[in-house]
Amino acid sequence: MMTRHTLKVLAEAPYEPAALQRGYTGQTLYVNVSDGCITARPVSVNMRETFIGGRGFDLWLLWHGIRDTTQWDDPENEIVIASGPCGGTTQYPGSGKSIAAAISPLTGIPIDSNAGGHFGPYLKFAGWDAIEVQGIAEQEVIILINAPAGKVQILAAPDDCPTNTHLLGHWLNEQLAETEEDRKLMAFVSAGHGSEHTLMGCLNFSLYDRKRKDLRYKQAGRGGIGTVLRHKRVKALVVRTHPFGGDANRPADLNRIAMTGADMHREVARWDPVQNRMRSRGTSFLVQIMDDYDLLPVKNFQYGSHPETPKINGEIWEKRYTQHMPDGCWFGCTVACAHAVDNYKLQTGPYAGSCVIVDGPEYETIAGVGSNCGIFEPEVILEINFYCDTYGIDTISFGTGMAFVMECFEAGVLTREMTGGLDLAFGNANSALEALHQMAAGEGFGKILGQGIRRMKPIFAESFGIDRQFLDDIGMEAKGLEFSEYVTKESLAQQGGYGLANKGPQHDEAWLIFMDQVNNQLPTFEDKAEALHYFPMWRTWFGLCGFCKLPWNDVVDPKNATTDEPTKIPHHVANYVEIYNGVTGAEATADDLIRMSERVYNFQRIFNIRMGHGLRDHDAIPYRSVGPVTAAEYASRQERYDRQLVDWLGLDPATMTMEEKLARHRVTRTDRYEKLIDAVYARRGWTSQGIPMLQTVRDLGIDYPEVLEVIQKHL
Amino acid sequence: MITINQRDRVAWHAGMTVAELLATMAYTYPQIIVSIDGVLVPYDTYDQTPIPDESDVRVIHLMAGG
Numbered sequence: 001m002m003t004r005h006t007l008k009v010l011a012e013a014p015y016e017p018a019a020l021q022r023g024y025t026g027q028t029l030y031v032n033v034s035d036g037c038i039t040a041r042p043v044s045v046n047m048r049e050t051f052i053g054g055r056g057f058d059l060w061l062l063w064h065g066i067r068d069t070t071q072w073d074d075p076e077n078e079i080v081i082a083s084g085p086c087g088g089t090t091q092y093p094g095s096g097k098s099i100a101a102a103i104s105p106l107t108g109i110p111i112d113s114n115a116g117g118h119f120g121p122y123l124k125f126a127g128w129d130a131i132e133v134q135g136i137a138e139q140e141v142i143i144l145i146n147a148p149a150g151k152v153q154i155l156a157a158p159d160d161c162p163t164n165t166h167l168l169g170h171w172l173n174e175q176l177a178e179t180e181e182d183r184k185l186m187a188f189v190s191a192g193h194g195s196e197h198t199l200m201g202c203l204n205f206s207l208y209d210r211k212r213k214d215l216r217y218k219q220a221g222r223g224g225i226g227t228v229l230r231h232k233r234v235k236a237l238v239v240r241t242h243p244f245g246g247d248a249n250r251p252a253d254l255n256r257i258a259m260t261g262a263d264m265h266r267e268v269a270r271w272d273p274v275q276n277r278m279r280s281r282g283t284s285f286l287v288q289i290m291d292d293y294d295l296l297p298v299k300n301f302q303y304g305s306h307p308e309t310p311k312i313n314g315e316i317w318e319k320r321y322t323q324h325m326p327d328g329c330w331f332g333c334t335v336a337c338a339h340a341v342d343n344y345k346l347q348t349g350p351y352a353g354s355c356v357i358v359d360g361p362e363y364e365t366i367a368g369v370g371s372n373c374g375i376f377e378p379e380v381i382l383e384i385n386f387y388c389d390t391y392g393i394d395t396i397s398f399g400t401g402m403a404f405v406m407e408c409f410e411a412g413v414l415t416r417e418m419t420g421g422l423d424l425a426f427g428n429a430n431s432a433l434e435a436l437h438q439m440a441a442g443e444g445f446g447k448i449l450g451q452g453i454r455r456m457k458p459i460f461a462e463s464f465g466i467d468r469q470f471l472d473d474i475g476m477e478a479k480g481l482e483f484s485e486y487v488t489k490e491s492l493a494q495q496g497g498y499g500l501a502n503k504g505p506q507h508d509e510a511w512l513i514f515m516d517q518v519n520n521q522l523p524t525f526e527d528k529a530e531a532l533h534y535f536p537m538w539r540t541w542f543g544l545c546g547f548c549k550l551p552w553n554d555v556v557d558p559k560n561a562t563t564d565e566p567t568k569i570p571h572h573v574a575n576y577v578e579i580y581n582g583v584t585g586a587e588a589t590a591d592d593l594i595r596m597s598e599r600v601y602n603f604q605r606i607f608n609i610r611m612g613h614g615l616r617d618h619d620a621i622p623y624r625s626v627g628p629v630t631a632a633e634y635a636s637r638q639e640r641y642d643r644q645l646v647d648w649l650g651l652d653p654a655t656m657t658m659e660e661k662l663a664r665h666r667v668t669r670t671d672r673y674e675k676l677i678d679a680v681y682a683r684r685g686w687t688s689q690g691i692p693m694l695q696t697v698r699d700l701g702i703d704y705p706e707v708l709e710v711i712q713k714h715l
Numbered sequence: 716m717i718t719i720n721q722r723d724r725v726a727w728h729a730g731m732t733v734a735e736l737l738a739t740m741a742y743t744y745p746q747i748i749v750s751i752d753g754v755l756v757p758y759d760t761y762d763q764t765p766i767p768d769e770s771d772v773r774v775i776h777l778m779a780g781g
Binding site: 274275276288289292293511513514515518519520521523535552553556558560561562566567569 | 720741742743744748757758774778
């Protein structure tokens with residue numbers, strides 16, 4: 001039995017939970033763990049109309065919370081979390097997302113990262129549209145937002161309060177939840193020891209699984225926000241809300257939402273079983289598809305497929321997921337892709353022998369810590385998945401970082417002497433796990449690995465004498481963030497999707513590989529630029545409102561084929577217009593939704609510039625994402641690459657050496673990327689250096705003096 | 716020969732169906748829209764729909780990523 005504590009109150013502020021109206025509470029919560037300041041801040045009309053919610057609120061609040069020179073570990077850096085006006089809706093699938101933001105330890109610019117789980121919606125139900133956490137506490141603390149008690153508290157975390165999430169969750173339940181009902185109405189955000197010792201810490205967002213009667217976690221993985229949380233000495237943000245029903249978000253027109261939702265639920269029930277099977281396989285269905293189209297990252301993105309992929313594809317995971325029923329991360333989501341493996345017995349590390357729930361694994365984790373590291377063992381993927389989550393380490397940055405290290409090791413430039421004895425050849429699962437445990441402990445080679453690829457490169461070059469050009473070519477990071485798990489060599493549009501993404505190379509901004517590479521729907525630079533305008537804006541909108549994007553495109557009635565623009569899935573776009581209007585009482589059009597995103601997206605770009613990292617040079621990507629770096633890589637797809645020399649350049653590959661072929665590909669592909677950037681900047685209303693033009697900023701209505709001050713320095 | 720997505724040339728044979736073409740191309744993604752010379756092919760007739768020689772075949776994958 002755990003000791004039940006009376007937790008010491010370090011600071012406290014009473015509050016009357018604001019009534020939700022049309023998706024908003026009209027106030028945000030500010031908590032400073034340095035000085036104990038706890039205060040409510042009103043949501044202005046401008047903030048609501050221009051920034052909408054979610055990622056928009058996060059960025060607006062963060063902008064005003066920090067200075068131009070703020071570093072990730074400065075006290076004024078903030079963690080901001082918001083859902084959005086539609087977050088907490090239970091009538092339409094995927095309407096419970098939370099979006100977190102902070103100045104990233106990896107990139108030095110704002111990072112936004114979304115997660116399922118209950119925290120964001122519960123925060124709104126408890127009376128707050130967003131929470132800002134600033135400062136660095138003198139001791140370990142827990143922030144408790146307690147709506148039933150009408151108070152916000154900063155509590156001292158006692159010495160026996162765990163840090164790693166799976167233990168902390170049970171501890172919090174014991175300390176703060178009297179009954180089963182309490183557990184259902186409580187949600188929290190936490191990280192782990194790995195967040196303390198690496199720059200790639202993730203946030204875990206809890207949900208109480210009523211079927212399992214246990215806690216589960218979804219991750220806001222990208223960019224190291226967990227690292228920021230632990231640097232602030234915050235163990236957890238906890239919210240308790242009142243019992244709620246299906247109208248908790250107080251929409252303007254519940255019937256309008258319910259009707260739209262009912263149509264979508266029928267569509268999911270009819271088509272998911274014969275399409276992506278999200279309800280039975282979740283995103284793991286993608287593994288085999290990506291392999292089939294030569295897009296699955298294998299061995300640090302060198303290759304796109306592998307004969308052993310069937311060992312880790314969706315068919316395997318469907319058998320491993322234990323409940324064999326749809327698993328949602330928010331109430332009312334019929335897409336229900338959030339599967340888990342119960343009673344997994346850990347084989348390594350500090351919890352070896354314990355039986356745990358492993359959330360997922362999802363596609364990005366399977367591809368990142370699996371195929372990209374040459375690991376095709378489901379048990380190992382589960383083990384890494386669990387430990388990354390409980391340690392608070394992003395599985396994508398871990399996987400892509402480990403793949404980079406493994407390629408250096410296989411190339412013979414990184415040796416056992418340099419890794420502290422670890423044999424980090426591709427596929428060496430034991431060493432990968434040992435490195436992960438070292439990362440969490442801040443020990444050995446794991447400490448270097450935890451710094452991320454951008455910081456590993458100079459360490460490897462200067463301390464180990466490894467060729468810097470090789471490291472720059474194969475190190476799959478941009479802006480300091482590790483790439484997510486798709487091979488982009490044959491999709492110029494997706495190279496732009498990654499390179500131009502505001503936060504760094506994460507796929508949630510644009511995923512154009514099939515439109516470009518397979519469908520050939522974007523043959524010109526202008527076509528690609530148009531897609532790199534519309535789709536990032538459309539996908540940004542989900543994060544403004546608290547939506548998951550998967551129900552938009554992962555199950556689709558075939559009637560969509562008869563529409564003018566099937567790749568946009570117009571009838572789902574119309575659904576979102578209905579839900580947004582039904583919640584907020586607005587009468588927005590589909591074009592208005594894009595306009596909402598354009599404001600926030602351009603604001604984020606200018607935020608990057610303000611922090612010194614938002615210009616053209618910062619949109620550069622490693623050559624591994626553009627074309628073949630090594631002779632072995634070229635040889636593996638020689639027919640394709642040789643044909644391209646003929647088709648693109650009129651060359652005769654038979655007369656060329658490998659070095660000549662690689663060189664011609666590099667010049668050609670790099671030049672195409674630069675031309676793409678020119679086209680995209682022009683479409684977005686940016687200068688050739690990637691700065692939003694004055695007219696663009698004025699047209700969008702974000703021409704605030706402090707915004708103009710940033711861009712005028714560069715124009 | 717037939718043309719796929721205005722780019723790839725694929726050998727044709729008499730009796731070639733849409734389903735056969737998708738298998739040949741290893742187009743395994745389940746959400747696909749197919750048209751032949753501008754005419755949409757209903758998704759439930761791929762097995763029976765023949766592809767004429769010299770057709771302009773469009774195979775649009777409705778994949779937009781995670």
